[in-house]
Amino acid sequence: MSAPSSDDQPMFTRPGEATLTSRHVIPATESLPDTAKQIVEDETILDGNARLNLATFVSTWMDDDAKQVYAASFDKNMIDKDEYPQTAAIEDNCWHMLANLWNAPDADKSIGTSTIGSSEACMLGGLAFKRRWQQARRAAGKDASSPNLVMSSAVQVCWEKFCNYFDVEPRYVPISAEHKTLDGHDLAKYVDENTIGVVAIMGVTYTGMYEPVAEIAAALDEIHKSTGLDIPIHVDGASGAMIAPFLQPDLVWDFRLDRVHSISTSGHKYGLVYPGLGWVVWRDAQWLPEDLVFKVSYLGGEMPTFALNFSRPGAQVVLQYYLFLRLGFEGYRAVQQASQDVAKFLSAGIAKLDAFELWNDGSDIPVFAWRLKDGHTKNWTLYHLQDRLRMKGWLIPAYPMPADLEQITVQRIVVRNGLSMDLAAELLQAIETEVAYLDALESPMPTEKPQSAFHH
Numbered sequence: 324m325s326a327p328s329s330d331d332q333p334m335f336t337r338p339g340e341a342t343l344t345s346r347h348v349i350p351a352t353e354s355l356p357d358t359a360k361q362i363v364e365d366e367t368i369l370d371g372n373a374r375l376n377l378a379t380f381v382s383t384w385m386d387d388d389a390k391q392v393y394a395a396s397f398d399k400n401m402i403d404k405d406e407y408p409q410t411a412a413i414e415d416n417c418w419h420m421l422a423n424l425w426n427a428p429d430a431d432k433s434i435g436t437s438t439i440g441s442s443e444a445c446m447l448g449g450l451a452f453k454r455r456w457q458q459a460r461r462a463a464g465k466d467a468s469s470p471n472l473v474m475s476s477a478v479q480v481c482w483e484k485f486c487n488y489f490d491v492e493p494r495y496v497p498i499s500a501e502h503k504t505l506d507g508h509d510l511a512k513y514v515d516e517n518t519i520g521v522v523a524i525m526g527v528t529y530t531g532m533y534e535p536v537a538e539i540a541a542a543l544d545e546i547h548k549s550t551g552l553d554i555p556i557h558v559d560g561a562s563g564a565m566i567a568p569f570l571q572p573d574l575v576w577d578f579r580l581d582r583v584h585s586i587s588t589s590g591h592k593y594g595l596v597y598p599g600l601g602w603v604v605w606r607d608a609q610w611l612p613e614d615l616v617f618k619v620s621y622l623g624g625e626m627p628t629f630a631l632n633f634s635r636p637g638a639q640v641v642l643q644y645y646l647f648l649r650l651g652f653e654g655y656r657a658v659q660q661a662s663q664d665v666a667k668f669l670s671a672g673i674a675k676l677d678a679f680e681l682w683n684d685g686s687d688i689p690v691f692a693w694r695l696k697d698g699h700t701k702n703w704t705l706y707h708l709q710d711r712l713r714m715k716g717w718l719i720p721a722y723p724m725p726a727d728l729e730q731i732t733v734q735r736i737v738v739r740n741g742l743s744m745d746l747a748a749e750l751l752q753a754i755e756t757e758v759a760y761l762d763a764l765e766s767p768m769p770t771e772k773p774q775s776a777f778h779h
């Protein structure tokens with residue numbers, strides 16, 4: 324008898340499928356491609372269905388043409404500007420399109436880059452602030468050893484990382500029931516001569532609410548007048564920078580405000596591309612200190628790059644370009660509007676349930692959160708509802724709000740392209756059913772220790 328390695332052997336009876344092996348040691352020998360593929364597919368089934376993951380902001384659906392574009396470009400390395408000059412040119416086109424979308428006064432004077440996501444884009448924005456501040460301090464013969472960055476206590480974890488990794492003191496302005504976002508109040512208490520910049524978030528991760536960038540800028544204008552401190556803003560528009568231009572064109576949050584030096588976004592959130600892609604654009608190249616920029620060879624000459632990574636996929640950049648061309652402004656508007664319609668449908672349905680009170684309704688980005696009404700029940704919490712919905716495949720996280728409001732638990736839905744009205748109606752039905760089940764309990768559900776902080 325020959326060794327059991329032939330293709331004829333039935334699936335699931337072959338070595339590797341019908342045997343238990345360590346997953347922490349590379350197997351000693353090869354296996355059939357089908358076998359390896361089957362094992363990978365089987366193990367990842369347990370991840371659940373990405374389309375029903377309403378916890379994430381990141382794209383889980385692209386059309387079939389996009390898949391072909393993707394397949395044709397997944398071998399491109401973004402850093403190989405010389406070898407793939409057209410991919411480099413496409414990257415350049417994309418951030419110019421964004422500079423224009425965000426109302427840069429002269430996009431030819433702007434500078435930008437793709438990144439692996441908003442986290443890297445935010446770090447680059449923060450680094451530009453820090454270096455510019457250090458240079459100004461040193462030029463004035465002043466101490467440049469203790470920079471700080473001012474932001475809301477509800478910032479995304481990437482800003483905590485930035486401060487930690489690059490030795491900047493984070494100064495958090497706490498959010499509260501009256502000030503649900505950073506809105507410029509009391510800002511003078513937080514900034515001083517060591518403040519390298521202020522972060523404004525378009526689409527706070529916890530709730531989806533916009534921070535009023537124009538009010539923050541106005542507060543900084545006042546501070547400038549009274550103290551001489553001229554403090555710039557970076558807009559973390561991870562989600563909102565790809566929503567506001569289409570759904571709230573009159574909202575002034577972008578390069579129309581002089582104080583906004585840089586804006587970042589996640590191409591893989593409402594930019595509608597698969598992960599991982601981010602963008603950062605400076606309104607004017609003067610705000611990106613030259614000594615942060617490295618040169619790589621490009622067509623016999625040199626091309627500037629500013630990034631934390633060296634090699635990274637070029638395919639996502641190509642996909643972004645495909646989508647800009649495929650959808651155009653009007654197509655993006657239609658897609659984002661459809662998501663917002665679904666978000667408002669769901670938030671209205673949830674608001675109707677006795678158990679809940681909305682935190683917001685999804686009219687900024689198509690994201691909203693709600694809490695249990697005070698005194699509604701002693702028998703269950705939003706964590707129990709989260710678990711009940713998970714049994715039906717829906718991933719809808721409950722989590723505590725950030726510092727100072729951490730006693731408040733909210734539950735949040737992120738509506739993305741691909742959550743159809745039809746699926747949303749199914750979801751609302753599931754929420755109603757599970758709330759009715761929980762409300763009918765005669766005694767309290769068991770509870771675990773408080774959950775760890777939410778860091779999406």
Ligand SMILES: *Cc1c(COP(=O)(O)O)cnc(C)c1O
Binds near residue numbers: 528
């Ligand atoms: C998602 C998010 C980030 C991080 O973005 P990634 O693209 O996941 O790295 C930063 N800031 C905000 C406001 C976000 O929503």
